[in-house]
Structure formats: structure tokens, C-alpha cells
Amino acid sequence: MKFLPISLLILALATATSFAYDPSPLQDFCVAINDPKVFVNGKFCKDPKQVTADDFLFKGFRYPGNTVNPLGSKVTPAFVDQLPGLNTLGISMARIDFAPGGLNPPHTHPRGSEILVVAEGTLLVGFVTSNQLNNTFFTKVLYKGDVFVFPIGLIHFQLNIGKTPALAFAALSSQNPGVITIANSVFGSKPPISADVLTKAFQVDKKVVDYLQAQFWYDNN
Numbered sequence: 746m747k748f749l750p751i752s753l754l755i756l757a758l759a760t761a762t763s764f765a766y767d768p769s770p771l772q773d774f775c776v777a778i779n780d781p782k783v784f785v786n787g788k789f790c791k792d793p794k795q796v797t798a799d800d801f802l803f804k805g806f807r808y809p810g811n812t813v814n815p816l817g818s819k820v821t822p823a824f825v826d827q828l829p830g831l832n833t834l835g836i837s838m839a840r841i842d843f844a845p846g847g848l849n850p851p852h853t854h855p856r857g858s859e860i861l862v863v864a865e866g867t868l869l870v871g872f873v874t875s876n877q878l879n880n881t882f883f884t885k886v887l888y889k890g891d892v893f894v895f896p897i898g899l900i901h902f903q904l905n906i907g908k909t910p911a912l913a914f915a916a917l918s919s920q921n922p923g924v925i926t927i928a929n930s931v932f933g934s935k936p937p938i939s940a941d942v943l944t945k946a947f948q949v950d951k952k953v954v955d956y957l958q959a960q961f962w963y964d965n966n
Contacts, residue, residue: 817847857922866911933962
């Protein structure tokens, strides 16, 4: 059996790494435009001659999000769907408002790491590593001005442990990092995951699974 030259192996690794995140832009900007007839990995570019300053502006962070909901939190995303000028730039943001005791529940971003800064209040945050690292739990209490990083793809959360509303802003390393809320995905999928699968996976009685699947799983995004 012949082995690949080491140079080819290095090239293969480098190529794989280059495709791990959003592609780099090949022009000054590529303002997103939707074409409902065609689906692509990303967004089509708007004609640069038709681009205006408004394509790079998002006003959604001016006002607090509505936290009157079962979770007591509201995420306001500034992803490429809300801010077309982000297309191909590999970045995005989100504003997260918390009522006292409000929770941004355990979730993952499959396509981006997150760095979060606390603007007001006190948050308990944490993330869990993969099975490879024995599902180690990293957690910290954050105060105003503190910054915390959540690595790409790992389950994480934020909980307001203060007696007043809290506010945080997150930056993410993708124009469209995606959000998978764990409880919603496992117990609120459509159609539902088989109870046989969930009872064995979670080692609980079927009544528990039936109860959880019957709940309304609120999406705070």
C-alpha cells in the first residue's frame, strides 16, 4: 500500500481548515439578497451599484426585547437575515435581555463561536465540553463588563441570578451561526422523536417523556 506524501497530507488538512468557517469575501462586500427560487450555501450578492448605507445598518438593538415569556429572556439576533451587509463577512451579533431569573436555555451554535459581554446585571453562564473531554462543565458568574467565550458547537446557557433585569451582547464568528435549543430539539421536534428512543437515552419512564413532549417549548429567539 502506498502512502500519500506528507505535503499532500498537509495540503488536505489546510484545505479542510479553510472550509471550517464562513468563506472569505472576494470583494469589498456582498450585501445579501434573497432569491426564493434558488437555494445556495449562503446568500446571493446584491448589485453593488444598488447597495446603500442602510444595507449595513440594523436598529434592532435600540430597545429592550420582550422578556414576558416562560423563559424570561429574549434574544434579538443581528444575523445576515436581519443585516444583509453581513453576508460573507463571517461575523454577527445578538442582544440578550433577561428579566430577573430569566434564562437563555441550553443551546448550541453549530456554525460559530460566541463571545459575550455583560452590559447590565449578573449572569451565571456555562458550557459543557464534548464526550471526548468527559462532558466537563465550565461555569462562571459574570458581572457588568465581564466577557466570556463559548466555543463553537458546545452546549451553553446564561441565567440572570440578579434581582434586576440584565442585558448582554454577543458576537459570533459566522454571519449565520444557527441556534439549536436542546429541550426544543429533543422534546419538541416535529414529528416527535420516538418515546422508545428517549426513554432509553435518558433512562426515564415513558410517562416522563410523554409529559415533556406534551409541553409547549418556547423559542426566545
